[in-house]
Amino acid sequence: MSDFDALRERLKKQCDEIIAQYEQPRSALLPLVHLFQQHEGYASSEALHAVAEMLGLSQAVVESTVSFYTLFYRKPVGKYMLQVCRGLACTLNGAEDIMAYFRERLGISHLQTTADGLFSYEEVECLAACDRATCMQVNLNFVYDLTPQMIDDMLAAMRTRTYAVPPLAQTRAPDRSWSERQDFEVSMGGKSAGAQDQPEPNNPGGLDRDGIIMLDRILSDEARFKGRTNERLANVEPALAQVIEE
Amino acid sequence: MPVVKVLTEGIGEADLRDIKVYRERGGYKQLARAFKEMKPADVQALSDKSGLRGRGGAGFPTGKKWSFLPADVRPRYLVCNCDEAEPGTFKDRMLLEETPHLVLEGILLGAYAIESHHAFIYIRGEFQRGYEIFMEALAQARKAGFVGKNLFGSGFDLDVTVHRGAGAYICGEETALLNSLEGKRGEPRLKPPFPAVQGLYSKPTVVNNVETLAYLVPILERGPEWFAAAGTERSKGYKVVSISGHVQKPGNYEVPLGTPVRELIEIAGGLRPGRKLMAVQPGGGSSACIFEEQLDLPYDYESLQKAGTMLGSGAIVVMDDTTDFVRAAFNLVRFFAHESCGQCTPCREGGYWLERVLHRFLENRGLKSDIEMLARVSHEITGINLCPLGDSIEPFLASVLKRFPEQFEARVARETVRA
Numbered sequence: 001m002s003d004f005d006a007l008r009e010r011l012k013k014q015c016d017e018i019i020a021q022y023e024q025p026r027s028a029l030l031p032l033v034h035l036f037q038q039h040e041g042y043a044s045s046e047a048l049h050a051v052a053e054m055l056g057l058s059q060a061v062v063e064s065t066v067s068f069y070t071l072f073y074r075k076p077v078g079k080y081m082l083q084v085c086r087g088l089a090c091t092l093n094g095a096e097d098i099m100a101y102f103r104e105r106l107g108i109s110h111l112q113t114t115a116d117g118l119f120s121y122e123e124v125e126c127l128a129a130c131d132r133a134t135c136m137q138v139n140l141n142f143v144y145d146l147t148p149q150m151i152d153d154m155l156a157a158m159r160t161r162t163y164a165v166p167p168l169a170q171t172r173a174p175d176r177s178w179s180e181r182q183d184f185e186v187s188m189g190g191k192s193a194g195a196q197d198q199p200e201p202n203n204p205g206g207l208d209r210d211g212i213i214m215l216d217r218i219l220s221d222e223a224r225f226k227g228r229t230n231e232r233l234a235n236v237e238p239a240l241a242q243v244i245e246e
Numbered sequence: 247m248p249v250v251k252v253l254t255e256g257i258g259e260a261d262l263r264d265i266k267v268y269r270e271r272g273g274y275k276q277l278a279r280a281f282k283e284m285k286p287a288d289v290q291a292l293s294d295k296s297g298l299r300g301r302g303g304a305g306f307p308t309g310k311k312w313s314f315l316p317a318d319v320r321p322r323y324l325v326c327n328c329d330e331a332e333p334g335t336f337k338d339r340m341l342l343e344e345t346p347h348l349v350l351e352g353i354l355l356g357a358y359a360i361e362s363h364h365a366f367i368y369i370r371g372e373f374q375r376g377y378e379i380f381m382e383a384l385a386q387a388r389k390a391g392f393v394g395k396n397l398f399g400s401g402f403d404l405d406v407t408v409h410r411g412a413g414a415y416i417c418g419e420e421t422a423l424l425n426s427l428e429g430k431r432g433e434p435r436l437k438p439p440f441p442a443v444q445g446l447y448s449k450p451t452v453v454n455n456v457e458t459l460a461y462l463v464p465i466l467e468r469g470p471e472w473f474a475a476a477g478t479e480r481s482k483g484y485k486v487v488s489i490s491g492h493v494q495k496p497g498n499y500e501v502p503l504g505t506p507v508r509e510l511i512e513i514a515g516g517l518r519p520g521r522k523l524m525a526v527q528p529g530g531g532s533s534a535c536i537f538e539e540q541l542d543l544p545y546d547y548e549s550l551q552k553a554g555t556m557l558g559s560g561a562i563v564v565m566d567d568t569t570d571f572v573r574a575a576f577n578l579v580r581f582f583a584h585e586s587c588g589q590c591t592p593c594r595e596g597g598y599w600l601e602r603v604l605h606r607f608l609e610n611r612g613l614k615s616d617i618e619m620l621a622r623v624s625h626e627i628t629g630i631n632l633c634p635l636g637d638s639i640e641p642f643l644a645s646v647l648k649r650f651p652e653q654f655e656a657r658v659a660r661e662t663v664r665a
Contacts, residue, residue: 021407023364023447029429030412034371055429068431068587071371071413087333088531088577089490089563125415125581126333126531127372130490130563131497140374 003171004046007039015054025055033066041169042073042178070124076174078113078120079167080158082106084136084146087126093133098146099123105155113174118158120178141165249513250476252464252484253457254500257344263379265386268347274392276466277351280358281398289359293462296470297482302327302418302455303530303559305481305547312360314442315450323451324357325427326367326459328376329411329418333531333581334561337486337498338456342369342376345460346383352459353406354392355466360452363403367456368423371411381408415585419633420453422587433587434633457486477503481546485560489514492521492566501545508541511564521566525646529558531578532638534645535565555641571646571653576604582639593636596627600639607657614661617654621647 001009014035019028029051036047043066052059066072084099103109106119113120129135132144143154157163260267268274280289294309315322326349330338341349349367357365369377384406387393395403414432416422421435424446445451461483465473473483481503487510490496495515507526517523525535528545534555536543543549550557565574583597600623603616624640631637647654 024428026429027409027427030426031410034410034412065429065431068433069371069412069414071411086577087581088527088574089334089496091573091577092491092563092565092569124372125584126331126335128330128336128339128370130334130336130488130561133490133496137372140372142375 004040004044004050007036008050011035011039019054026057029055029057029062029065030069033062033072037072039169040171041079042076042172044171073178074180075178076117076170076172077168077178078118078174079170080118080163080165081120081122081139081168082136083122083124083127083138083140085125085127085129085134086123087130089126089130090133090135095134098134098148098151101148101151105151111177111179113176113178115176117170117174119155120174122179138163138165139168248501248505248509250484250500250502252500253341253345253348253460253486254498257340262345262347263383265347265383265390268345272467273347274351274387274390276463277354277392278398280355280466281400281402286359286361289355289462289466292465292470293359294470296461296465296473297477297480298458298461298465298473299481299547300455301457301461301485301560303332303532305557308454308458311442311454312452314440315360315452316443319450321364321449322360322362323446323449324353324360324362324365325420325423325446325451325453326353326356326365326456327418327420327423327453328367328369328373328456329415329423330370330373330456330559331415331418331585332559332561333578334488334490334527334563335530335559336488336490337560339370339373339376340498341456341460341486342373343379346376346380347387348460348463349380349456350383350387350393350406352456352462354404355462356452356454356459357404357406358402359462362452363405365404365406366409366427366446367406368409368411368417368427370417371413377408377410384408414587415581416587416633416635419635422633423453424451431587433589434635436632478544478546478548480548481557485545485557487545488559488561489564490562491527491564492517492568493564494518503546504544504549506542507536507545507562510545510562511541514562514564517564517566521568523564524567524569525565525571525649527561527563527565527642529556530561531581532556532634532641533558534641535649537649555645571650572604572607572657575643575646576601576608578642579604579639582635586635590631590636592627593631593639596623596636597639600624600643607654610657610659612654612658614655614658617647617651617658620654 015032018031019025022028032051033043037043048062049059052062084102086095106114106121108114108121110123127135129142129144134146135144256262256271262268290312298308300306300308328338328342353365393406397404409427411417417426417432419434420441422432426432427446441451441453477483484500485503486498486500488498493514499513523538525537527533527535528550536553536555540553543553547557579600583601586593586597588594603620606612621644624643628637628640
């Protein structure tokens with residue numbers, strides 16, 4: 001029995017209870033994915049497959065739904081998910097300096113994870129704590145009135161595992177980024193080779209890059225869809241590999 | 247100072263999360279009274295009479311919303327919208343975390359009023375602490391017999407399910423919320439049919455904001471006349487206003503509707519010493535700015551609408567003379583571009599490109615012709631989308647473009663692309 005099968009067995013009762021709360025089983029989709037993510041640290045393909053089975057849905061439907069929500073991570077993330085508010089009220093109160101400080105201290109940027117797998121960093125939309133700007137969440141726990149000193153103390157405590165908020169589960173080592181989402185700031189550097197000298201707004205580079213990253217993810221996902229889709233992907237893989245290389 | 251304590255009563259003084267404390271202060275008495283002495287229609291009539299309007303953003307009269315439910319279709323559902331994510335708004339989170347039993351009592355009263363036997367509360371995914379607090383409150387209330395079967399011996403069964411979102415501003419739009427609650431992508435539905443006719447599981451459904459439902463409790467307790475006596479002719483009662491930005495004491499303040507905006511800013515401690523007020527966003531990220539000469543506007547639905555903006559969710563963001571309005575515009579446009587669900591082309595593509603053009607201004611690479619183009623595009627994508635998100639891009643951007651054109655012109659590098 002794999003680790004995941006054991007987890008699924010262990011959570012079976014809880015899953016059944018969640019499903020029973022609703023008149024229609026599909027309503028349990030978000031809560032079930034939340035539950036598996038809580039235990040695995042991210043919404044794994046096995047978890048989505050299990051949720052699809054439990055709710056009588058296709059895995060594509062589950063995948064599509066999950067991809068809509070930014071709090072579901074389809075790839076492993078760091079043990080501390082640092083989500084700093086970039087909303088207007090925080091920005092008026094110095095959030096850009098705070099974010100720059102975070103990026104410098106962590107050596108990573110928006111939507112990235114540190115190489116040691118400890119920290120993931122994201123700049124998020126208004127967190128509804130504007131009276132305590134600038135604010136952030138650590139693994140969804142609020143931290144208010146941020147200062148550089150607080151950031152230093154926080155990161156130090158996390159490194160020594162003495163921080164008040166417990167780390168997230170981490171069942172697999174994270175990659176550099178968990179998100180296919182390419183925010184503007186990130187995609188700016190990603191123009192394709194032929195577009196390097198092109199001025200905006202003709203910036204096909206950004207779009208190309210989004211597409212390539214999506215393909216890259218499909219190919220590198222070790223637990224991707226089984227059956228014919230998989231075979232088809234394997235057949236076209238050489239061609240895709242060439243595109244990505246270029 | 248017109249600050250009142252109705253919903254905010256006891257917050258910061260007592261641990262209202264404890265059902266014992268809440269009950270000692272009169273909690274759940276109105277619920278008991280409603281179930282024992284009143285018919286659902288009586289509760290509806292009270293809310294109607296109070297003039298209560300939706301506190302989530304649209305300001306739609308609550309009693310009227312309920313009256314759209316078809317009489318003969320069952321089951322009906324009540325859904326409490328706690329997906330608070332409008333930039334600048336933080337009142338629902340406070341109510342959820344600080345006084346969860348009041349929120350629950352409001353939900354139970356609302357469900358009883360519309361004869362719903364299954365109510366839901368949709369809590370924003372980021373509000374993990376609020377979710378945990380509410381779950382605990384619900385467990386306490388269930389144990390005390392306020393949720394479940396045959397409440398107060400009335401024969402009326404009522405269950406409450408707590409549903410967590412997972413990071414999507416658009417799920418605050420009621421039909422997107424219902425899709426999300428059905429386990430789907432949070433994409434708004436085409437209306438009509440409205441949720442009152444076909445909502446959750448295609449059954450008649452009412453979606454009410456947290457604050458709206460919470461006000462049912464004091465309205466029952468003190469009478470609709472008391473509530474209607476506060477506020478203005480058409481904007482009756484009280485409102486929790488979230489004030490933030492460049493003020494000295496940002497926070498949630500509960501006031502009668504109609505309080506002048508100037509007074510609200512003073513309540514929040516006023517500006518920092520030596521600073522000059524430049525703009526106020528009076529109703530969340532989706533609203534147009536008002537300026538210094540408009541500060542005496544009464545803070546109510548009609549006055550703000552007449553001034554070309556809106557009260558929205560009741561979030562006031564104050565901006566002083568240190569504000570970079572190009573950056574502020576970029577910030578809000580990026581927000582809407584990021585949160586667009588992508589169904590409607592004007593919203594999806596419009597937001598995407600406006601963000602990019604504004605970014606060019608941020609880097610001092612703006613084109614003179616873009617200033618006019620920003621205004622035109624943001625206007626043209628308005629009013630042709632399934633939901634109001636795409637329409638929310640224009641108000642702030644247009645108002646600051648008009649008021650502070652020099653800030654945009656200062657970042658122009660060239661006349662046009664070809665020049």
